[in-house]
Amino acid sequence: MADPLVVLDGVNKHFGDLHVLKDIDLTVGRGEVVVVIGPSGSGKSTLCRTINRLETFESGTITIDGEPLPSEGKALARLRADVGMVFQSFNLFAHKSILDNVTLGPMKVRGKKKAEANKRAMELLERVGVGHQAGKYPAQLSGGQQQRVAIARSLAMDPKIMLFDEPTSALDPEMINEVLDVMTQLAQTGMTMIVVTHEMGFARRAADRVVFMSDGEIVEQATPEEFFTNPTSDRAKDFLGKIL
Ligand code: ADP
Ligand code: MG
Numbered sequence: 001m002a003d004p005l006v007v008l009d010g011v012n013k014h015f016g017d018l019h020v021l022k023d024i025d026l027t028v029g030r031g032e033v034v035v036v037i038g039p040s041g042s043g044k045s046t047l048c049r050t051i052n053r054l055e056t057f058e059s060g061t062i063t064i065d066g067e068p069l070p071s072e073g074k075a076l077a078r079l080r081a082d083v084g085m086v087f088q089s090f091n092l093f094a095h096k097s098i099l100d101n102v103t104l105g106p107m108k109v110r111g112k113k114k115a116e117a118n119k120r121a122m123e124l125l126e127r128v129g130v131g132h133q134a135g136k137y138p139a140q141l142s143g144g145q146q147q148r149v150a151i152a153r154s155l156a157m158d159p160k161i162m163l164f165d166e167p168t169s170a171l172d173p174e175m176i177n178e179v180l181d182v183m184t185q186l187a188q189t190g191m192t193m194i195v196v197t198h199e200m201g202f203a204r205r206a207a208d209r210v211v212f213m214s215d216g217e218i219v220e221q222a223t224p225e226e227f228f229t230n231p232t233s234d235r236a237k238d239f240l241g242k243i244l
Contacts, residue, residue: 003030005161005192006051011060013050020046021057022216028161033193035203035224038213039239044196047213048163051194052083065160081109084154084162088169090146092138092153098125099134102153110157117156124152128182144175148182161192168199200244204228212236 006028013021020043028034036044049055051062053069053076062069064083070076092101102121106112112120125131128148130141138146147167154162164183168176180202187193187206197203203210203224210227212220214235220227228244231237 001027001029004028005030005032005065006194007061007063008051009061011050011057011062013046013055013057020216021050024060024218026211026218028192028194030192031190032208033187033191033195033206034209034211035207036194036196036211036213037198037200037203037239038219042213043216044213045165048085048165048194048196052085052163053079054085077109081105081157082160084157084159086147086150086154086162086164086167088166090138090143090150092146092149094138096137097134098130098136098138098141098149101138101149102156105153106156121152121156124155125149127185128152129178142175143171144178147171147175147179151179151182151186155186161194162186164193164195164197166196166198168197198243200228212239214239 004027008024008026011021011024012019024047036047038044046055050057053071064079070079096104099118099121102124103114103117106117106120107114122131122134125134128151130145130148133141133145141149167183168179171179176199180199183195183202184206207224209221210224211218212227219233220231220236228240231240
């Protein structure tokens with residue numbers, strides 16, 4: 001790959017006796033959008049959490065932009081800022097305004113001044129379509145709006161890569177597309193993204209590559225076109241048969 005940004009090489013992780021990541025080799029290029037799909041319990045969330053160092057791992061290496069994952073201290077805080085993560089649950093600070101939710105990280109971790117942080121936050125909130133809600137509190141927004149704020153909050157840190165772990169799974173159906181649209185636009189800006197999702201329409205539309213996981217392993221990876229029309233493994237065929 002011409003310009004790898006995230007490289008996992010032989011990564012193994014256990015929870016007790018459970019081998020959840022089995023010799024994972026995965027390279028994500030700068031600007032690439034990788035969609036990770038697979039059955040529940042296959043290790044998709046653990047993969048994201050391991051890349052963000054929310055989980056430890058026992059063997060193998062992970063590098064981000066050429067640097068090995070730090071395990072503690074300032075380097076770890078910097079890594080967390082470089083790797084944005086959006087979860088199923090929005091995790092906004094309930095007692096802070098939407099604007100404050102977005103400016104907090106840049107001021108604390110990136111050392112930005114308030115005026116500068118506010119300006120950037122407003123740009124991002126406009127971009128995800130909730131600029132007019134900046135003075136409100138999270139509970140006053142719909143789930144789809146809150147998730148778009150969560151995306152803006154991550155982007156405010158100027159991450160090198162964005163990880164999304166089933167960002168639309170907790171949303172009412174009518175709100176799913178407004179979040180996927182923001183993600184699709186983000187993909188078009190050249191952001192490097194790893195997206196765990198069951199939204200196959202998004203995968204077809206936005207992914208450069210689909211990675212299929214099952215039982216802790218990467219079983220197949222291919223372009224969406226190839227993967228959806230001609231999956232090679234029985235496990236992928238079985239999975240697609242159930243969801244499509
Ligand atoms: P997915 O996101 O693909 O549904 P997960 O990464 O959440 O899968 O989980 C992979 C496996 O690891 C599952 O069997 C799950 O029960 C187990 N697991 C996940 N987190 C923990 C944990 N903190 N402690 C013990 N087992 C866990
Ligand atoms: Mg999961």
